[in-house]
Amino acid sequence: MTGLGQDEALELSSCHAFCKAAPETPYKRACRGHPLALEVIGAQLFDKESNDIQCWEEAVHNIGENPDIPRILQTSFDGLSHIEKEIFLDIACCFVGQRKRDTDLFWEVLYPNKVQTAIKNLSLKMLININSPQDSFHMHDLLREMGRGI
Structure with missing residues (x-):
């Protein structure tokens, strides 16, 4: 299965994190476009304030430069x-x-x-x-x- 494009990935994760299609912060990681990973990461960030930089930095760190979908899912379980x-x-x-x-x-x-x-x-x-x-x-x-x- 191919991942979502950059715009679609950002929109999906934003819907789960902010309940709207565009993020209020520079949340630009796309989990290689994998819809499940985007939903899980977006849901993890849903109740976080948009100015809570530490939570956002941790999420970006957990996704990393080369996102590993099982590791992203494991991070959500660990929390x-x-x-x-x-x-x-x-x-x-x-x-x-x-x-x-x-x-x-x-x-x-x-x-x-x-x-x-x-x-x-x-x-x-x-x-x-x-x-x-x-x-x-x-x-x-x-x-x-x-x-x-x-």
């Missing part, structure tokens, strides 16, 4: 809380295609009153998707492969 990591790994290894309400009971026993927030954060960071009307978990194959590898 998760312990509970978010555990739930992400459970989904990657066992719960893709399963209904959310069926798994909620399992996790509530392990992590009382923390599950819904963790799932929401994973979804906002583009690491999982919850598809309606089945309300079931899905994730990109590269993310699932990474989770299974971990």
Whole structure:
């Protein structure tokens, strides 16, 4: 699969980071145009202030001059809380295609009153998707492969 062009890559990452097509800061890295990496990096930066230079510099550093898509995805995983990591790994290894309400009971026993927030954060960071009307978990194959590898 060929990557997106420079303009399309910037627009996709900007949509996930700023909820608009053009960035407010000099965020010009394009993750070689890989849509999943652009979405994950954009989602990582979504709640960061546009003047928080350290966050932006770290993101650019993590992408690097020669972006490695699995490394970019790993960086996003590394930034998760312990509970978010555990739930992400459970989904990657066992719960893709399963209904959310069926798994909620399992996790509530392990992590009382923390599950819904963790799932929401994973979804906002583009690491999982919850598809309606089945309300079931899905994730990109590269993310699932990474989770299974971990």
